[in-house]
Amino acid sequence: MNAADPERVIAIARSWLGTPYHDQASLCGVGCDCLGLARGVWREVVGPEPFAIPPYSRDWGETGPCEVLAExxxxxxxxxxxxEACPGALVLFRMTPRAIAKHVGILTGPDSFLHSYERLGVIEEPLTPSWRRRIAFAFLFPQR
Structure with missing residues (x-):
């Protein structure tokens, strides 16, 4: 499987900047959460979503034996x-120690990323040491 062009992934992700936060939504300019942003980028980069996303909790402290997002x-x-996470990579963040990874972002540079955050919507911000140490998984979007 070959990776999608990272510049294209980043350009598409940046087209979502300013989209308001809306839990479990995925409509550019209308509303999305962090997973909704990733789903929208997937649709433009790869194609139709491969499976329906079941409802999920907003609890970043959720624990359990299964890393649902990572799987x-x-x-x-x-x-x-x-x-080896690089610009264009989808990263999954573990927001609290021992919790499962439940926050999603897309790296836009070696020290920046884009994500949808409650009350702020889709923003691009520095990948500070605090954010960097929470990265639990990294993935590249495949080519269409």
Missing amino acids: GARARMIELPIT
Whole structure:
């Protein structure tokens, strides 16, 4: 499986900047959450979504034996060691220690990423040490 052009992934992701936050939505300019942003980028880069997303909780402290987001991404994307995460990569964040990874962002540079955040919507911001240490998984979008 070959990776999609990272510049194209980033350009598409940036077209979502300013989209308001809306839990479990995925409409550019209308509303999305972090997973909705990734789903929208997927649709433009790869094509139709491969499976329906079941309802999910907003609890970033959720624990459990199953990394649902990572397993879903692993089935359809190209996994990278987090040390090799590069611009254009989808990264999954573990927001609290021992919790499952439940926040999603797209790297736009070596020290920046784009994500949808409650009350702020889709924003691009620095990948600070605080954010960087929360990265639990990294994936590349495949080519169409």
